Amino acid sequence: MLDRKIRVREIRDLGGGNHLLTMSSPEQARLVQPGQFMMLKCSAGLNDNPLLRRPFSVFDVDRTPGAKRARGLVLLVKEVGAGSRMLAALKPGQEVCVLGPQGRPFAVATATQGRVSTACLVAGGVGIAALYLLAQRLLEHGVAPVLFYGGRTAADLVLREYFQRLGLETHYTTEDASLGEAGLVTYPLERFLRSRIRSGVRVYACGPWAMMKAAHDLAVKYKVPCEVSLEARMGCSLGACMGCVIRAFDDGGEEQYMRVCLEGPIMDSRKVDWDTPPI
Amino acid sequence: MVHKQVKRQADRSPRLEVDIGTVRLRNPVMTASGTFAYGVEFAHLMDLDAIGGIVVKGISMKPIKGNPPPRIWETSSGMLNAIGWQNIGAVEFVTAKLPALRKYRTNIVVNIVGFDLDDYLEVARFLNDCPGIAALELNISCPNVKKGGFHFNKDPRDAHAVTAQTKKVCTRLPLWVKLSPNVTDICEFARACEEAGADALSVVNTFVGMAIDVEKRRPRLKYVTGGLSGPAIKPVALRMVWQACRAVKIPVIGVGGIATTEDALEFLIAGARAIQVGTANFYNPAASQQIAAGLAEYCSSKAIGDINEIIGSLRT
Numbered sequence: 001m002l003d004r005k006i007r008v009r010e011i012r013d014l015g016g017g018n019h020l021l022t023m024s025s026p027e028q029a030r031l032v033q034p035g036q037f038m039m040l041k042c043s044a045g046l047n048d049n050p051l052l053r054r055p056f057s058v059f060d061v062d063r064t065p066g067a068k069r070a071r072g073l074v075l076l077v078k079e080v081g082a083g084s085r086m087l088a089a090l091k092p093g094q095e096v097c098v099l100g101p102q103g104r105p106f107a108v109a110t111a112t113q114g115r116v117s118t119a120c121l122v123a124g125g126v127g128i129a130a131l132y133l134l135a136q137r138l139l140e141h142g143v144a145p146v147l148f149y150g151g152r153t154a155a156d157l158v159l160r161e162y163f164q165r166l167g168l169e170t171h172y173t174t175e176d177a178s179l180g181e182a183g184l185v186t187y188p189l190e191r192f193l194r195s196r197i198r199s200g201v202r203v204y205a206c207g208p209w210a211m212m213k214a215a216h217d218l219a220v221k222y223k224v225p226c227e228v229s230l231e232a233r234m235g236c237s238l239g240a241c242m243g244c245v246i247r248a249f250d251d252g253g254e255e256q257y258m259r260v261c262l263e264g265p266i267m268d269s270r271k272v273d274w275d276t277p278p279i
Numbered sequence: 280m281v282h283k284q285v286k287r288q289a290d291r292s293p294r295l296e297v298d299i300g301t302v303r304l305r306n307p308v309m310t311a312s313g314t315f316a317y318g319v320e321f322a323h324l325m326d327l328d329a330i331g332g333i334v335v336k337g338i339s340m341k342p343i344k345g346n347p348p349p350r351i352w353e354t355s356s357g358m359l360n361a362i363g364w365q366n367i368g369a370v371e372f373v374t375a376k377l378p379a380l381r382k383y384r385t386n387i388v389v390n391i392v393g394f395d396l397d398d399y400l401e402v403a404r405f406l407n408d409c410p411g412i413a414a415l416e417l418n419i420s421c422p423n424v425k426k427g428g429f430h431f432n433k434d435p436r437d438a439h440a441v442t443a444q445t446k447k448v449c450t451r452l453p454l455w456v457k458l459s460p461n462v463t464d465i466c467e468f469a470r471a472c473e474e475a476g477a478d479a480l481s482v483v484n485t486f487v488g489m490a491i492d493v494e495k496r497r498p499r500l501k502y503v504t505g506g507l508s509g510p511a512i513k514p515v516a517l518r519m520v521w522q523a524c525r526a527v528k529i530p531v532i533g534v535g536g537i538a539t540t541e542d543a544l545e546f547l548i549a550g551a552r553a554i555q556v557g558t559a560n561f562y563n564p565a566a567s568q569q570i571a572a573g574l575a576e577y578c579s580s581k582a583i584g585d586i587n588e589i590i591g592s593l594r595t
Binding site: 001046049050052233236239242243255257278279 | 313314315316320321323324336348349350353355356357358362510538539559561562563564
C-alpha cells in the first residue's frame with residue numbers, strides 16, 4: 001500500500017453519472033490484486049472538505065500499448081455525492097492523492113490451482129467494477145468466467161463491452177426489461193447452477209446487499225463456494241478507526257464486527273451475517 | 280562576524296524534546312487513541328520513530344465487540360464516530376501487538392477503558408506489569424458507551440475517584456487522564472484529576488454530536504449520538520487546553536482538530552507540552568510525521584533553539 005499524488009491521464013463520461021477515470025501510477029498498478037480498492041482524496045487540498053477519502057474498486061490496470069507494462073489504474077466513479085462529483089469533474093493532467101491498493105483480494109489462487117473450472121461473476125450495477133481484473137486473471141489461468149450482470153435498467157449495465165471483448169458467456173438482466181432478461185440477475189444464475197455439474201464452480205459477487213445475499217443463498221443451496229465484495233462508509237481504510245465494520249462470523253463461528261477495509265472487502269460469503277446489513 | 284554567528288545558530292538543529300513528567304518524548308507530536316490502531320498498521324506509510332509517541336486504541340481487560348454499524352458519519356470539517364471501544368483485549372494486545380510495536384523507539388502509551396471502576400483497575404494492574412509501555416492514558420471521557428467512561432465525567436468527584444484509585448495500582452507507570460469536553464467547566468475536572476495524582480492530562484476527547492438522514496428520518500449513527508472530531512472542533516478544544524493549562528501545574532497534552540503544523544503550534548503556544556494528532560491520520564496517514572518535521576522547520580526558521588521556549592508563550 002502506497003500513498004501517492006498521481007496524475008489523471010484520461011476521464012471518460014459513460015453516461016448516467018458514470019465516469020471511467022484512468023490515472024498514471026506504475027508503482028501502485030504493479031501491486032494491485034483483483035478485488036482491491038484505492039482511497040481517493042476528492043478535494044484538491046489535503047485538509048479541505050470532504051476530509052475523508054472515498055474507496056473505489058480498481059476496475060483495471062492501465063498498460064502501455066504493445067509492451068503491456070503496468071502504468072496506471074482505471075477506476076469507475078459514479079456521481080452519488082459531493083466527493084464523487086468533484087472526482088467526476090477532474091481534467092487530464094490534474095493530480096489526485098491516492099492511497100492503495102488496499103484490502104483483501106479475491107481468492108484467485110485457489111481458483112487457479114485446478115480446483116475451479118467455472119467462475120460465476122455476479123454483478124449488480126456499479127458492482128461490475130470489482131470483477132473485470134478478476135475476469136482477466138481467471139482467463140490467464142485457464143478458468144472460464146461467466147458473467148451475470150443485472151441492473152434496474154439498460155443504462156445501469158456500464159462497461160459490459162469490456163467483458164464482451166474477453167469473449168465471456170454473458171447473461172444480462174434488467175428490472176424494466178430494457179436489456180436482456182426481465183428480472184433479477186439471480187434468475188439466470190440459479191438456472192446455470194442447477195444445470196451444471198457443481199464441482200469446480202465458484203461464485204464471485206459484487207453489488208447491492210440484497211443481490212449479494214441472494215447470490216450467497218444460491219451458493220449455499222447448490223453447495224458452491226462464494227466470495228463477495230463488500231462496501232461500507234470508510235474512515236481511515238487502514239484498519240485503525242474501526243468504522244467500516246459489518247457483522248460476520250469468525251473462524252470459531254462467533255459473531256464479531258469485521259472491517260470491510262482489512263478483513264474485506266472480499267469475504268467468504270458464509271462468514272457474513274446477511275440478516276444484519278450495515279446501513 | 281555577526282553574519283557568521285547567525286548562520287552557525289541556524290545550522291544547529293532545534294531541540295524538540297519535551298518531558299511529560301518522567302516520560303521524555305523525542306518531539307511533542309503523538310498520535311491520538313482510536314486513530315492509529317496499534318501503530319504497526321501505519322508503519323509502512325510513515326516512520327513511527329519520527330514522532331514522540333503513539334497512544335494506542337483503548338484497551339479493556341476482556342475484548343469488546345463495539346457498537347453496531349453505522350459507526351461513522353462525515354460532517355463538515357470533521358466526523359462523528361460511535362465505535363464503542365471495539366478492541367482485542369489486554370492479553371491479545373500484549374501478546375500479539377505490543378512486541379511488534381516495541382521494535383520502534385517511539386513511546387508507547389496505552390489508553391485504557393472500562394465500564395466501571397473495577398474494569399479500569401483490572402486492566403491498569405495488568406498493563407502496569409508489562410514492559411515496553413511508557414504510560415497509561417485513562418479514558419474516562421468516551422461518549423459512546425452506555426455506562427462507564429461518560430459517567431465519570433458528570434461530576435469532578437467521580438473523575439477524582441477513578442483517577443486516585445487507578446493511580447494507586449499504577450506502581451510502575453505514569454498515569455495520564457484524558458478529559459471529556461462535554462462538561463461545563465473543564466478546569467474543575469483538570470484540577471480534580473491533578474489533585475487525585477494524575478501525571479498529565481490529555482485535553483480533550485470528542486464532543487457529543489449527531490446527524491440525521493432526512494429521507495429515512497433516522498439518525499446517521501446506529502447509536503444515535505457520536506463523538507465529533509476533526510478541524511471543526513479545534514477552536515473549542517484549543518480554548519479548553521488554554522484554560523486547563525492555567526488551572527493545573529501538571530503537563531497538558533493538547534488534542535482536538537490538529538491537522539497541520541500551524542494547528543500544533545497554536546496548542547503549544549496556548550500551553551500544551553505536547554499534542555496528539557487524531558482524525559487527520561485517516562485521510563493523511565503521515566500527518567503526524569509531517570507536523571513533527573514542520574515544528575523543526577518553524578524553530579529553525581525563527582532561530583528558536585528549543586521548542587520548550589514557545590510552550591505557553593501566548594501573549595494576552
